[in-house]
Amino acid sequence: MSSLFCIIVIVWCKLRLGSALEDYEYVSAIGDPGMKSPNVRVGLEAWNFCNEVGQEAPNMGSPRLADCTDLYCHSITDQFGSPQHDYGRNCEVHHKVNESDNRLRAGDGFPSADYKSYTDPDLYAVEKELYLASLCNVRDSSEPWQFWMIMLKNGNFDKNTSLCPENGKKVSKIITGRKFPCFGEGCMNQPLIYHNPSRAISSGAQIFTLTGGFYGTYDLDANLSQGIGNSSYFSVSWQKNLSTGGWVFSHTLTTSSKYPWLMLYLRADATKGFNGGYHYDGRGIMRKLPESPNFKVKLTLSIKRGGGSNSQFYLLDIGSCWKNNGDPCDGDVLTDVTRYSEMIINPETSSWCRPDNLISCPPYHVSLHGEIIYRNDTSRFPYSAYHLYCSPGNALYSEKPFDICDPYSNPQAQELVQLLPHPEWAVHGYPTKKGDGWVGDPRTWVLDVGAISSRLYFYQDPGTKPAKRVWTSINVGTEIYVSSEGETAEWTVSDFDVLVPETVTHDGVVVY
Numbered sequence: 279m280s281s282l283f284c285i286i287v288i289v290w291c292k293l294r295l296g297s298a299l300e301d302y303e304y305v306s307a308i309g310d311p312g313m314k315s316p317n318v319r320v321g322l323e324a325w326n327f328c329n330e331v332g333q334e335a336p337n338m339g340s341p342r343l344a345d346c347t348d349l350y351c352h353s354i355t356d357q358f359g360s361p362q363h364d365y366g367r368n369c370e371v372h373h374k375v376n377e378s379d380n381r382l383r384a385g386d387g388f389p390s391a392d393y394k395s396y397t398d399p400d401l402y403a404v405e406k407e408l409y410l411a412s413l414c415n416v417r418d419s420s421e422p423w424q425f426w427m428i429m430l431k432n433g434n435f436d437k438n439t440s441l442c443p444e445n446g447k448k449v450s451k452i453i454t455g456r457k458f459p460c461f462g463e464g465c466m467n468q469p470l471i472y473h474n475p476s477r478a479i480s481s482g483a484q485i486f487t488l489t490g491g492f493y494g495t496y497d498l499d500a501n502l503s504q505g506i507g508n509s510s511y512f513s514v515s516w517q518k519n520l521s522t523g524g525w526v527f528s529h530t531l532t533t534s535s536k537y538p539w540l541m542l543y544l545r546a547d548a549t550k551g552f553n554g555g556y557h558y559d560g561r562g563i564m565r566k567l568p569e570s571p572n573f574k575v576k577l578t579l580s581i582k583r584g585g586g587s588n589s590q591f592y593l594l595d596i597g598s599c600w601k602n603n604g605d606p607c608d609g610d611v612l613t614d615v616t617r618y619s620e621m622i623i624n625p626e627t628s629s630w631c632r633p634d635n636l637i638s639c640p641p642y643h644v645s646l647h648g649e650i651i652y653r654n655d656t657s658r659f660p661y662s663a664y665h666l667y668c669s670p671g672n673a674l675y676s677e678k679p680f681d682i683c684d685p686y687s688n689p690q691a692q693e694l695v696q697l698l699p700h701p702e703w704a705v706h707g708y709p710t711k712k713g714d715g716w717v718g719d720p721r722t723w724v725l726d727v728g729a730i731s732s733r734l735y736f737y738q739d740p741g742t743k744p745a746k747r748v749w750t751s752i753n754v755g756t757e758i759y760v761s762s763e764g765e766t767a768e769w770t771v772s773d774f775d776v777l778v779p780e781t782v783t784h785d786g787v788v789v790y
């Protein structure tokens with residue numbers, strides 16, 4: 279076992295998923311298949327309400343950080359040439375990212391001339407992510423990768439500011455009847471973020487592994503060294519499961535009266551291009567992009583605390599971007615549309631899509647065999663398979679009745695298809711009924727995300743060629759939606775992998 283941790287091996291993890299219907303050989307699409315790497319590759323990003331920075335937190339720098347740490351172990355041999363068993367003595371820990379890098383703030387120059395400094399905190403954060411990624415870059419194949427991404431988002435929105443555009447359009451004044459939490463000026467602040475840099479720990483059997491984490495709070499007046507008190511709180515730490523050799527990411531998220539709506543996800547983002555929810559180049563861990571209908575996601579999810587009745591826990595949130603005419607996004611926020619689909623596994627989440635509330639249903643459901651069932655077909659439409667559907671704010675031909683998605687919480691228009699556990703989806707490996715996989719029911723899931731996502735309705739202008747559904751972000755975590763009192767969610771994620779067919783990229787090009 280110890281050699282697993284002490285020798286750096288580059289393994290092409292190939293696994294055959296036995297299904298009589300499929301002839302594909304699946305390979306991992308990510309840089310750290312199944313989270314088995316002995317090294318740490320973790321990035322962190324914090325977003326305001328519209329996925330930007332707005333203003334940096336005092337003394338905190340730009341909210342992009344990373345912990346990228348290599349563990350080098352060599353077994354030394356004794357005078358007779360036999361390996362000694364005391365491997366641990368010969369391990370070294372190499373931090374690729376210095377704390378001085380993590381503290382970089384808008385206006386600072388980067389240590390490398392390849393990255394441009396900006397005084398605008400939004401532009402600076404984009405550049406800082408690229409810079410940190412360059413330090414973390416792993417070139418173990420022709421497709422380099424950078425890191426897992428921890429994403430934190432504050433759901434407060436101050437309508438008196440013009441920080442967020444409306445469906446991508448800059449507006450000088452926000453006029454809307456929609457209600458958003460905000461305790462007053464400054465409510466859209468970035469968090470205080472602290473770092474426990476990865477360090478080596480040994481277990482009884484002289485096995486050396488790394489452990490570390492990030493934690494913090496949105497309450498700028500909190501002093502966490504005196505305890506969390508009633509402050510908001512988040513924490514993500516990583517350590518190895520010694521029996522599997524895989525990383526276990528442990529998460530905690532607590533809301534507070536000032537910060538009643540918070541999100542914390544572990545993201546597998548594309549190593550380049552626009553990740554879900556962005557309008558600029560990002561970095562990540564998915565070196566091949568999964569495309570519907572042929573890809574799967576494997577993960578072990580263990581939820582210890584659910585986070586209250588409004589905790590929209592996502593057993594995957596998948597994100598992508600395409601225009602209403604089906605073209606891929608190009609960064610033009612007026613016509614790009616973020617597309618999200620999420621399965622919410624909190625059993626307290628109800629179906630807003632109902633026969634008496636068709637406005638929250640997609641126009642139709644596609645059955646397993648491809649039959650289209652309209653939402654007005656009340657005897658056959660599976661209402662309880664959906665939490666809600668909402669239409670992109672810039673769609674010109676949405677089918678009535680429709681609700682548009684929140685126009686402010688993304689840098690551009692967005693479309694949401696939110697699912698609930700249901701036999702309709704269970705055929706793809708998803709939970710069948712409410713409560714499956716919830717608190718006290720840890721499970722290892724093999725989700726046929728490709729199949730499910732190819733069955734979902736997404737808006738397109740009439741007569742346009744269907745978009746290629748290529749997913750740039752696959753996330754797991756929770757969005758604790760506005761809660762009247764502080765709520766806490768606690769969970770671990772391990773064994774994460776994204777599996778794609780070996781031979782075909784999203785361009786249809788054979789790679790091997």
Ligand SMILES: *[C@@H]1O[C@H](CO)[C@@H](O)[C@H](O)[C@H]1NC(C)=O
Nearest residue numbers: 374375376377378379389413
């Ligand atoms: C990190 O700090 C060390 C020691 O000061 C320095 O040698 C190294 O170049 C720094 N690395 C980066 C990426 O700035």
Ligand SMILES: *[C@@H]1O[C@H](CO)[C@@H](O)[C@H](O)[C@H]1NC(C)=O
Nearest residue numbers: 436437438460461462463465
């Ligand atoms: C926004 O402006 C209104 C009117 O001036 C004021 O009553 C309200 O408190 C302000 N909201 C915030 C969050 O500052």
Ligand SMILES: *[C@@H]1O[C@H](CO)[C@@H](O)[C@H](O)[C@H]1NC(C)=O
Nearest residue numbers: 498499500501502503504505
């Ligand atoms: C936070 O609390 C610790 C321990 O009580 C104290 O030493 C420290 O000065 C406090 N920090 C601030 C910023 O008040």
Ligand SMILES: *[C@@H]1O[C@H](CO)[C@@H](O)[C@H](O)[C@H]1NC(C)=O
Nearest residue numbers: 505506507508509535763764
């Ligand atoms: C937290 O809030 C509760 C209820 O408002 C209050 O009783 C308690 O004293 C608070 N605790 C701290 C540490 O502020």
Ligand SMILES: *[C@@H]1O[C@H](CO)[C@@H](O)[C@H](O)[C@H]1NC(C)=O
Nearest residue numbers: 519520521522526580770772
């Ligand atoms: C480690 O892996 C084993 C085997 O899959 C599992 O039973 C155990 O719960 C895991 N431990 C943690 C801390 O995740």
Ligand SMILES: *[C@@H]1O[C@H](CO)[C@@H](O)[C@H](O)[C@H]1NC(C)=O
Nearest residue numbers: 641642652653654655677678
């Ligand atoms: C149901 O909806 C479809 C699609 O919008 C429409 O063509 C059909 O007329 C509707 N049927 C009824 C009974 O309203």
